[in-house]
Amino acid sequence: MYQQSIGIVTERISTATSLLLAYHGRNLKWLFIRGNAVIIKTDWKQGPGWTDEFYSWLKIHSRSYELVEKEVSQILGYKWKFLTDKEFKMLKINLHDY
Structure with a gap:
């Protein structure tokens, strides 16, 4: 059976971390990140x-x-x-469906 993945970020993260999550989580069916918790920053070293x-x-x-x-x-x-x-507060995810 094929598993669909969901990513929900509830913590404060950077824009760089958002990109890395998407890049390394290409198999995610859905990715939810609350915009007000994201800081414009490249906080990663190479x-x-x-x-x-x-x-x-x-x-x-x-x-x-x-x-x-x-x-x-x-x-x-x-x-x-x-x-x-x-929009983030209105998320309704039934984890039993995934």
């Missing part, structure tokens, strides 16, 4: 195994919410955006 090109991509695209939303949409293959507080 990781082992990261090419200069990848790290440059991370630094450039973590400079704004709009750039992150565009990149995450491209990675996940559907129109994606950060959720407002109201």
Whole structure:
């Protein structure tokens, strides 16, 4: 049976972390991140195994919410955006369906 994955971020994170979550979680069916909890910041040093090109991509695209939303949409293959507080509070996830 195929398992669909959901990512829900409730903690304060950076735009760079948002990009890394999408990049490494390409198999996610849904990714929910509350926009007001996201700080515009590249708070990662270049990781082992990261090419200069990848790290440059991370630094450039973590400079704004709009750039992150565009990149995450491209990675996940559907129109994606950060959720407002109201949208986040309205999430109803039945984990038994996944």
